Amino acid sequence: xxxxxxxxxxxxxxxxxxxxxxxxxxxxxxxxxxxxxxxxxxxxxxxxxxxxxxxxxxxxxxxxxxxxxxxxxxxxxxxxxxxx
Amino acid sequence: xxxxxxxxxxxxxxxxxxxxxxxxxxxxxxxxxxxxxxxxxxxxxxxxxxxxxxxxxxxxxxxxxxxxxxxxxxxxxxxxxxxxxxxxxxxxxxxxxxxxxxxxxxxxxxxxxxxxxxxxxxxxxxxxxxxxxxxxxxxxxxxxxxxxxxxxxxxxxxxxxxxxxxxxxxxxx
Numbered sequence: 472x473x474x475x476x477x478x479x480x481x482x483x484x485x486x487x488x489x490x491x492x493x494x495x496x497x498x499x500x501x502x503x504x505x506x507x508x509x510x511x512x513x514x515x516x517x518x519x520x521x522x523x524x525x526x527x528x529x530x531x532x533x534x535x536x537x538x539x540x541x542x543x544x545x546x547x548x549x550x551x552x553x554x555x
Numbered sequence: 556x557x558x559x560x561x562x563x564x565x566x567x568x569x570x571x572x573x574x575x576x577x578x579x580x581x582x583x584x585x586x587x588x589x590x591x592x593x594x595x596x597x598x599x600x601x602x603x604x605x606x607x608x609x610x611x612x613x614x615x616x617x618x619x620x621x622x623x624x625x626x627x628x629x630x631x632x633x634x635x636x637x638x639x640x641x642x643x644x645x646x647x648x649x650x651x652x653x654x655x656x657x658x659x660x661x662x663x664x665x666x667x668x669x670x671x672x673x674x675x676x677x678x679x680x681x682x683x684x685x686x687x688x689x690x691x692x693x694x695x696x697x698x699x700x701x702x703x704x705x706x707x708x709x710x711x712x713x714x715x716x717x718x719x720x721x722x723x724x725x726x727x728x
Binding site for chain 1: 561562565569573646650653654657658661662680681683684687688690691692693694695696697698699700701702703704705706707708709710711
């Protein structure tokens, strides 16, 4: 059970909801509600915005493909014993 | 990146990398490698194969293998597993080294971080590619701790496509 009650997308102000559209485009998947981490990051757009941009910059195709990087991210999450 | 076979390969790389790092970082100082002159021929053969696999100069032996030379039979089996895990198959060798580097960095392994960084460079990964892996490692070390602090449950588990690739090489040697 999460430590906080994650708000539904409709409870966020309009500027924060724009982050959810970016999230939907990033995952190319129609979630019933935006992913939990997207809603967490939207709680403080001044943190979530630059954090998300840094993530997208890191995950963008370069010397390694997006797919290769997603697998590295999964391995790092596993090493951090994170099930999310 | 669909197909479970790639994920099995990745998992084996992550697991065996952690195993090597545990010995190199945790044991080498208290149980140093045997002197070169006393190394068993079976262990020496592993050293030679490892040098060829990693492109190392003569006389250079990665720390975990040097430590494990105390038990040549065990070393031989372990090396076979390491080599199999890191061989280029569905995942490229450089991708596997990137996985090993990221996991070593995440688990704060001085040996693994340095070793796999050197391997990435040997395999032609430039500073940009290196920083890409550092960025992914750092970002997901952030996301994971935020998720853990808030005890979030995954909402990604059900969106992976069904794998139809089957189980390759199912027969055990």
